[in-house]
Amino acid sequence: MINYILRRLLFLPVVMFGLSLLIFIMMQLLSPYQRLTAFVSNPTKLRSGDAEALIEKYGLDDPVYKQYARWITNVFHGNLGYSTTVSLPVSAAIAKYFPATLELVLFAAIPVVFGGILMGSLSATHHNRLLDHSTRVVAIVGWSLPTFVAGLLALMVFYGLLNWFPPGRIGIWAIPIVNKMRRFTGLNTIDALLNSQFRVFLDALRHLVAPVATISFVSWALIVRITRSSMLETLRQDYITTARSKGLRERTVIRKHARRNALIPVVTTSGLMVAGMVGGVVVVETVFGYQGIGWWATEAARQFDFPAIIGFTLFNAIVMVFINLVVDILYAVIDPRIRLQ
């Protein structure tokens, strides 16, 4: 087990190097002028001729390997350039907007994981019956419904018609209170509770409902599909027949013998699901005007704020690498066959 984890960890720097190379190649598709913005704190103050001098100064026309070395040094010092969209250094912008996104993803993960696994396994045990068919229809609709369409529909009904769940992250009246609160986690809901601001807590929760529901509805379909097919396959294994012929109750067979084994592929694809959710978050934050890291990235993309986009990509990639690492280790924990290989 330790051996397996060590091997994965040893491999980590190689993946990181590959990632940085890939991002660097994407950056090189930009012209030196576009890349210059990473070094200028306020590009609007540039005079003519300044740009050429700065390209010379920062060596943006240098050979590629020199530029890569310089760029990666900057990255290690946390120097990612300046985001004009939000008038902040990129690293500061990530620190500011990431907690909001984390909050969204954490809240969305709960219904997706538990509801998805439950519906998927119910659908398999009721194979080809009404429950199975209706779950499949709902899942396939969720699969076919683009996140932004689901979000816009939610906005139309729950904000426009009912005015229950407004867009944004927090009500205008609560902003001064939030700014004055002591921050523990950066998550509005938890911090409000720790500061005993219950009205702020409820308001933060209210703003979370619609985006969380939108993300979970769309990602839910994936988990249902995987759990269902994995469960169908497991139920056909010999050891299930053995368990049944031992006289075990059907409930025990399904919960203890079938579902545990059927969950292995679900765990391996959960990395994929998180990746999907991160993608969904970009869209959902844009639809609902929820100011998280995805919202920032979309604004940056629309305004060609390249340092912000590159910083966002780098950050995302690092987060994904660690999630995949955790998934791999989890996989080894639940499936002894993997760690014995």
Added chain:
Amino acid sequence: MRILAKLLKNWLSVTGFVLLLFFIVVAALAPVLAPPPRPHEPYRIPRSGFKIEPRPPSEEHPFGTTEGQYDIYYAMVWGTRTAFRLGLMVTGLTVVIGIVIGAIAASSGALVDEIIMRGVDIFLAFPFIVAAMVLATILGKGLDKSMIAMVAFGWMSYARLIRGEILAIREKEFVTAATAIGAGRPRTLLYHTLPNAIFPVLVQASMQIGSMVIWASTLSFLGVGAPEGYADWGQVISFSRNWIISSGPNPFKYWYTLVFPAGALVLFVLSWNLVGDALRDILDPRLRHGP
């Protein structure tokens, strides 16, 4: 024939096929259904005036207009062609690239295989839509740019799938038999292994066409896809967002700006998913003799 008979038994897959047929007809008859005012650039949506507020369906504009007075009906008819082109081209290119890379990995030595597959892992470390959005932004505006971006980050799952299939099939007796009668490695790969390994890839590809159309329209919605005024469903939907948020006392006042283009998009994707799902259930040997 047996496959066709099975498909027709299931009403869900019949719905999928009928929907798909409908969209094919609309795409084929686009010049008749919505004659372009400028025949040399049919994908530019005609606009009547530049007024900001959308206008409801009328005789002149059967589905109404978006903000900036783009005709929704026209955008939907020609958007069908855009959707087919996007889905088929992006999926086709990613499948071909994935098969080539996966086949190279499977049929070369352990070292090359390891390098290629770790490269695949690195590409997979980016969430697809994020990577596509970033690359599309860097490449600049345009439908072709977002298609390149989607292809660049879309081929990995096919490479993995085909590699696994080839490795499994290589152990089968008929491959050993081919080698025994003196077929060289390229011949064995091209005539014996690949044709047998390709089927699961094609099933997965049919299910991916819908997703690709979703992702392309998502890129347009985020503002990095097709240029303004291009007949593309995602863009027409993006025009509707501001009017849903600020529609005042009547939340459904501008319903036509969302319902028609979003309906077309959802039905299009649904048709591909239903067809793909049906194909998988029929062709997957593990599910064929189920209880």
